[in-house]
Amino acid sequence: MAPQSHSSHTFQVDLRGLVDLLSHHLYSSPRVYLRELLQNAVDAITARQALDPGAPARITVETGDGTLAVTDTGVGLTEKDVHSFLATIGRSSKRSADGGLDGTAIASARSEFIGQFGIGLLACFVVADEITVVSRSATTPGAPAVEWCGRADGSYTIRTLPPHAKPEPGTTVRLTPRADGTEWTRHDRVLELARHYGGLLRHEVTVTDARGTATRVNHTPPWERRHASPLARREALAEHCRSTFGFTPLDTIDLNLPVVGLRGVAYVLPTAVSPSQRAGHRVHLKGMLLSDQAPELLPDWAFFVRCVVDTTGLRPTASREALYEDETLGAVRDALGARLRDWLTGLAASDPTLLHRFIDIHHLAVKALARHDDALLRMLLPWLPFETTDGNVTLEEFARTHPTILVTRTVDEFRQVAPVAAAAGLGVVNGGYTYDHDLVHRLPEVRPGTAVENLDPATVTAHLDAVDPTAELAAAPFLTVAREVIGVHDCDVVLRSFQPVTAPALLLDDREARHERTRSELAGAADGLWADILGSLRTEAPRAQLVLNHLNPLVRRAVTITERGLAGVTAEALYGQALLLTRRPLRAAESALLNRAFLGLLDHAMHDHDDTQGGSATRKEL
Numbered sequence: 274m275a276p277q278s279h280s281s282h283t284f285q286v287d288l289r290g291l292v293d294l295l296s297h298h299l300y301s302s303p304r305v306y307l308r309e310l311l312q313n314a315v316d317a318i319t320a321r322q323a324l325d326p327g328a329p330a331r332i333t334v335e336t337g338d339g340t341l342a343v344t345d346t347g348v349g350l351t352e353k354d355v356h357s358f359l360a361t362i363g364r365s366s367k368r369s370a371d372g373g374l375d376g377t378a379i380a381s382a383r384s385e386f387i388g389q390f391g392i393g394l395l396a397c398f399v400v401a402d403e404i405t406v407v408s409r410s411a412t413t414p415g416a417p418a419v420e421w422c423g424r425a426d427g428s429y430t431i432r433t434l435p436p437h438a439k440p441e442p443g444t445t446v447r448l449t450p451r452a453d454g455t456e457w458t459r460h461d462r463v464l465e466l467a468r469h470y471g472g473l474l475r476h477e478v479t480v481t482d483a484r485g486t487a488t489r490v491n492h493t494p495p496w497e498r499r500h501a502s503p504l505a506r507r508e509a510l511a512e513h514c515r516s517t518f519g520f521t522p523l524d525t526i527d528l529n530l531p532v533v534g535l536r537g538v539a540y541v542l543p544t545a546v547s548p549s550q551r552a553g554h555r556v557h558l559k560g561m562l563l564s565d566q567a568p569e570l571l572p573d574w575a576f577f578v579r580c581v582v583d584t585t586g587l588r589p590t591a592s593r594e595a596l597y598e599d600e601t602l603g604a605v606r607d608a609l610g611a612r613l614r615d616w617l618t619g620l621a622a623s624d625p626t627l628l629h630r631f632i633d634i635h636h637l638a639v640k641a642l643a644r645h646d647d648a649l650l651r652m653l654l655p656w657l658p659f660e661t662t663d664g665n666v667t668l669e670e671f672a673r674t675h676p677t678i679l680v681t682r683t684v685d686e687f688r689q690v691a692p693v694a695a696a697a698g699l700g701v702v703n704g705g706y707t708y709d710h711d712l713v714h715r716l717p718e719v720r721p722g723t724a725v726e727n728l729d730p731a732t733v734t735a736h737l738d739a740v741d742p743t744a745e746l747a748a749a750p751f752l753t754v755a756r757e758v759i760g761v762h763d764c765d766v767v768l769r770s771f772q773p774v775t776a777p778a779l780l781l782d783d784r785e786a787r788h789e790r791t792r793s794e795l796a797g798a799a800d801g802l803w804a805d806i807l808g809s810l811r812t813e814a815p816r817a818q819l820v821l822n823h824l825n826p827l828v829r830r831a832v833t834i835t836e837r838g839l840a841g842v843t844a845e846a847l848y849g850q851a852l853l854l855t856r857r858p859l860r861a862a863e864s865a866l867l868n869r870a871f872l873g874l875l876d877h878a879m880h881d882h883d884d885t886q887g888g889s890a891t892r893k894e895l
């Protein structure tokens with residue numbers, strides 16, 4: 274058999290296609306070009322300082338003459354480096370395998386670099402068609418300066434420059450923006466971007482305009498600076514928070530995790546926010562802003578703070594706009610969560626006034642937190658407010674007067690039952706708000722000797738006074754009619770005495786009973802398989818109860834009605850009114866009942882009118 278012939282080829286890269294991919298799918302905006310340039314400058318300075326700790330460390334961004342230039346006093350590039358790293362996409366001198374920058378000092382500085390992917394420079398092609406790099410290497414003292422000119426079509430030229438063209442080691446990267454890129458290279462925009470990305474960089478960064486006026490953009494953050502007094506520090510941090518996030522913090526929590534080289538602060542929001550709104554934290558990586566929208570830095574429950582942190586130990590994604598989700602990030606999130614919890618529990622001992630203010634604003638956050646954290650629950654439960662039949666009080670206060678605490682499941686149940694229960698001496702907590710029902714049920718763990726029960730209709734009726742037998746007997750004919758008319762709605766009717774006298778009737782109903790009624794209604798309307806399934810779900814749910822208040826003057830008169838039609842309409846009207854007070858959506862049969870009761874009463878009122886006008890009407894006696 275004839276040997277097969279092999280020929281070897283090299284991949285070709287369509288640079289325009291690649292840039293298009295990056296700009297549309299990796300980077301959120303063309304503005305990232307400046308971040309990539311600043312980052313390369315920082316890495317070059319890091320590499321040079323590893324060789325010579327006394328080397329200058331300056332980054333200058335020049336704008337103005339239609340081009341943009343970033344100059345650094347970093348390690349620079351030899352001609353060989355240029356071919357190897359600048360002109361090879363995906364190759365980076367900052368990864369150990371590529372080993373471009375020789376020397377053990379630089380090798381050990383590698384973990385300090387921000388870049389790693391070898392694609393950052395391509396971001397410049399998003400705003401310019403041509404990039405010129407003039408560089409002189411600090412690693413090879415005699416090597417000449419080189420000029421590399423790369424174009425978006427994938428071609429590049431390289432030439433050696435005379436020594437005076439670049440007397441000192443370092444690099445200048447110059448861009449001539451395209452027409453659609455000038456928006457991103459204007460002086461004011463560049464200044465804003467340099468402050469945004471480079472505000473916390475550790476080396477001096479200045480932006481100069483066409484007249485040569487230089488503005489320093491980076492500063493030591495206030496949590497790193499020395500301050501004359503704790504008050505001065507607090508004010509500096511508050512000012513930083515105002516300029517960064519636009520609010521004055523309620524308090525500032527220092528964050529410090531040496532294992533991942535993380536320092537920063539968490540500013541406590543002075544106003545409540547929705548717990549579902551995920552907070553945007555500012556995360557810097559080795560000084561460079563990685564993201565100003567990083568919710569993944571903190572646990573979800575920590576929605577009451579905004580953080581600014583600078584770290585060396587977390588990894589960016591390739592877009593460099595988010596944190597890479599790994600075990601380290603998980604551990605950092607837990608550690609920062611623990612720090613916030615310590616701050617909260619510490620406040621209880623050190624600054625109760627501030628804790629009160631915090632809880633006034635953020636009690637929802639604390640409640641969300643306490644559900645999953647026993648230590649916090651124990652510590653903070655005494656401070657948390659709940660709506661109860663004694664007003665807005667803490668559970669601790671409430672439990673002192675009510676050894677058995679009843680809790681409703683919905684706000685409407687509470688609204689309806691609270692006045693009656695309070696008058697009967699029952700202690701009821703509104704469990705209808707987010708987290709409250711669960712938290713109240715956990716009270717016995719924290720406060721032994723307290724009992725917590727769900728409020729059910731039977732508990733309330735047990736606390737309503739029975740009426741005396743003669744009154745019950747006198748009301749019997751009316752009650753019989755009422756039970757007949759209301760019974761079709763799966764509701765019993767009873768007569769009791771309770772406060773307040775202004776309430777004619779109380780409808781005690783619970784969820785299971787309501788669900789059961791809805792189920793049987795559906796089963797009635799359905800057929801075949803669906804009806805069988807609904808039928809198999811049948812449970813013996815307790816019926817609802819309409820409790821008529823014998824202390825109420827209207828009810829006292831109603832129970833003496835002897836005319837059957839009027840008794841039925843009156844019972845329906847009382848039921849309808851109690852039904853409306855529950856504020857739950859009405860079912861079709863209930864709306865029809867209300868309608869009927871209203872028209873029936875109107876009819877009776879008009880009969881009375883006819884009677885007084887001398888007309889006659891036949892009424893059926895009970």
Ligand SMILES: Nc1ncnc2c1ncn2[C@@H]1O[C@H](COP(=O)(O)OP(=O)(O)OP(=O)(O)O)[C@@H](O)[C@H]1O
Pocket residue numbers: 309313314317345347348349350358359364365366367373387388389390391392393394395444
């Ligand atoms: N200002 C500079 N000084 C010295 N070398 C530079 C400079 N800018 C770029 N380089 C060299 O060019 C290489 C490629 O840069 P590029 O920005 O594309 O990728 P990177 O910084 O290595 O990684 P990343 O894609 O993560 O940014 C770098 O690894 C570095 O060797």
